[in-house]
Amino acid sequence: MPKDTNDRNDYFESRYMALVSSHADLVCRYGLDFALIFASPSYCEFFGRTEKDMIGTSVLDLVVSDEQRAESLKQLESMTLEAPTKRANNMVHRAGDATSHVDWITTGIFDDNGILVEYQSVGRDVTRQLQVQEDLAKSRVYYMQAARIATVGYWVWDEIEDCMSHCSEEAAAIFGLTVEQALKLSATLSGDLSTAHPDDLVEYENTIMTAYENKASYDITFRSFRADGSLRYIRELAEPVLDDDGVLIETVGTVQDITDQKLADEEIAHMARHDALTGVPNRTLFLDRLETGLKAAKRESRQIAVLFIDLDGFKAVNDAAGHQVGDRVLIDLATRLHDCIRDMDTVGRMGGDEFAVILGGDVTEEHVIVVTEKILASVSEPIDVNGESRRLGASIGISLYPTNGETSETLLAEADSAMYAVKRSGKNGFQFAPSG
Numbered sequence: 001m002p003k004d005t006n007d008r009n010d011y012f013e014s015r016y017m018a019l020v021s022s023h024a025d026l027v028c029r030y031g032l033d034f035a036l037i038f039a040s041p042s043y044c045e046f047f048g049r050t051e052k053d054m055i056g057t058s059v060l061d062l063v064v065s066d067e068q069r070a071e072s073l074k075q076l077e078s079m080t081l082e083a084p085t086k087r088a089n090n091m092v093h094r095a096g097d098a099t100s101h102v103d104w105i106t107t108g109i110f111d112d113n114g115i116l117v118e119y120q121s122v123g124r125d126v127t128r129q130l131q132v133q134e135d136l137a138k139s140r141v142y143y144m145q146a147a148r149i150a151t152v153g154y155w156v157w158d159e160i161e162d163c164m165s166h167c168s169e170e171a172a173a174i175f176g177l178t179v180e181q182a183l184k185l186s187a188t189l190s191g192d193l194s195t196a197h198p199d200d201l202v203e204y205e206n207t208i209m210t211a212y213e214n215k216a217s218y219d220i221t222f223r224s225f226r227a228d229g230s231l232r233y234i235r236e237l238a239e240p241v242l243d244d245d246g247v248l249i250e251t252v253g254t255v256q257d258i259t260d261q262k263l264a265d266e267e268i269a270h271m272a273r274h275d276a277l278t279g280v281p282n283r284t285l286f287l288d289r290l291e292t293g294l295k296a297a298k299r300e301s302r303q304i305a306v307l308f309i310d311l312d313g314f315k316a317v318n319d320a321a322g323h324q325v326g327d328r329v330l331i332d333l334a335t336r337l338h339d340c341i342r343d344m345d346t347v348g349r350m351g352g353d354e355f356a357v358i359l360g361g362d363v364t365e366e367h368v369i370v371v372t373e374k375i376l377a378s379v380s381e382p383i384d385v386n387g388e389s390r391r392l393g394a395s396i397g398i399s400l401y402p403t404n405g406e407t408s409e410t411l412l413a414e415a416d417s418a419m420y421a422v423k424r425s426g427k428n429g430f431q432f433a434p435s436g
Contacts (some may be wrong), residue, residue: 014255026102029109032116034058034076046125048095059121064091064099079116080110089126100127127405129276155186157251165250174234174257178229197223197231215240215248221258225340233262275349275380277327280332286348286356290408293360297401304401305368307357308415309375312393312399312427314353321385329383330422331393340371356412365400365432374431380428393428404433 027040027260039054046064047054059412063069068090075086086106106121153171157164157325172182196204200222211218217239224234236248238253273285281289290306297304318326330353337355338345346358357375359368375394382389397418399405414433422431 015203026125027120028123028287028312029118029120030059031118034060034073034119037118043123046094046100047092062090062092064093076106076119079106079119081108081110081114081116084108086108101130102126134197153255155253155255157253159248159250171255174232174255175224176230181227195225197225199223210247211240212251215242215246221262232257233259275334278331278349280334280338281346281348281354283350286346286350286358287369287408287412289346289348290358290411292360294401294406294408296360296410298406302362303403304361304395305359305363306399306401306411306415307359307368307372307375307400307430308350308397308419309355309357310395310419310423311353311355311379312395312423313390314392317385317390317392318353325385329385329392330408332383333379336381337375340374340378356415367397368400369430372398376428376430393431395422395427396430397422397433398430399433403435 026043026046027038028036028043029038030036035056035058036054039051041051044051044054060069063072068088072088072090075088077106079086084107087104088106089101089103091104094100101124104121104123106119108116109118109120111117125274149295153172153174154166154167155164155168156166164183167179167182167186169179172179175182204220204222207218207220210216217237219235219237221233222234223231225231235256235258236253238251240248241250241252243249273282273288275282276279293304294304314326314329317329330349331429334347334349334355341347341357341359342361344360346360348356348358350356357371359371375396379394380391382391384390397415397420399411399414399418401411405411418431418433422429425431
């Protein structure tokens with residue numbers, strides 16, 4: 001590394017330019033007047049203009065909405081040395097009449113006196129992701145509409161005779177029974193047609209008993225095994241019928257199969273917390289699990305490890321073979337990573353060709369090394385790329401709790417720094433973050 005200050009500045013500037021020039025995300029820098037002073041190739045390509053045309057233009061002019069533009073301006077002007085990073089999602093103008101949703105992370109750049117001198121923003125086009133979420137939300141509405149207009153079964157329980165006096169065909173069918181079977185079974189089971197899932201049974205029975213004792217209505221959703229063994233989600237509502245003296249004489253109820261709606265809800269929740277391509281936890285879920293692991297580790301005085309993994313050679317494969325092949329490679333490598341860890345551990349995708357792993361339990365450095373070497377060996381196994389065998393590598397940085405930090409952000413940052421140290425020293429290896 002150059003010793004002269006100017007030469008070092010030039011060295012780091014050239015490294016910075018090389019990095020952002022090859023970055024798929026949109027990278028730009030601009031002054032306090034919001035005029036662009038640098039735009040990466042991907043940024044210029046995204047907006048369909050040359051760097052020469054874009055330099056000097058205001059980044060705020062790219063924002064479609066006046067409201068979003070005002071909010072972005074407010075965020076930028078409120079940036080301080082203590083809070084130097086802001087995040088926003090804006091609809092922006094592209095070439096022609098096209099628009100896109102871009103998720104921006106903006107960082108303030110301060111001089112040695114702590115004075116804000118310029119901004120740097122890194123953006124990612126999330127238009128397709130938001131469209132998928134919108135489509136899923138519409139699907140959820142359709143499921144709910146279908147549930148409302150679907151056939152609802154009903155039943156009547158005679159509290160005086162202590163038997164079911166009526167069961168509709170629809171109610172019986174929901175549990176895979178005929179009306180005759182339902183009436184016979186209800187007499188045996190004191191009115192309960194369902195075979196509730198063991199995990200739901202206590203709540204189900206307590207709800208019904210409490211409603212009976214208080215002459216009250218109830219509304220409960222539970223899982224039930226049908227006569228054919230299939231598991232369904234059932235919603236059951238019931239109302240008491242009292243005579244003029246307040247004596248409970250009947251309970252009238254409805255049942256509805258809401259399995260499709262529940263599965264749609266679960267799918268939406270899953271997609272919000274898992275990487276759409278590889279299916280492993282996304283950054284949000286990964287950090288949630290890391291926070292949970294840290295709380296347990298602090299409580300029980302245990303050690304956990306975080307591995308930050310960057311694939312070596314992936315960009316060359318992706319550029320040469322195309323994004324579809326690159327996607328298949330990422331899916332395969334995510335599976336390989338998952339096969340290298342235990343059920344208590346977590347592998348997540350941080351973005352691009354970067355992954356991270358949480359090693360839970362009470363790990364030792366020896367165990368971490370064994371797992372890391374296993375990952376390196378697995379990643380380096382040949383992979384088929386359009387009929388051609390290719391080999392990739394991995395640069396892995398490792399941080400330990402509590403040695404390298406006590407927060408998820410610190411542990412990830414330390415592991416990330418250690419990973420870049422591996423990159424600088426020749427790639428395809430691992431390194432622990434230095435202890436404090």
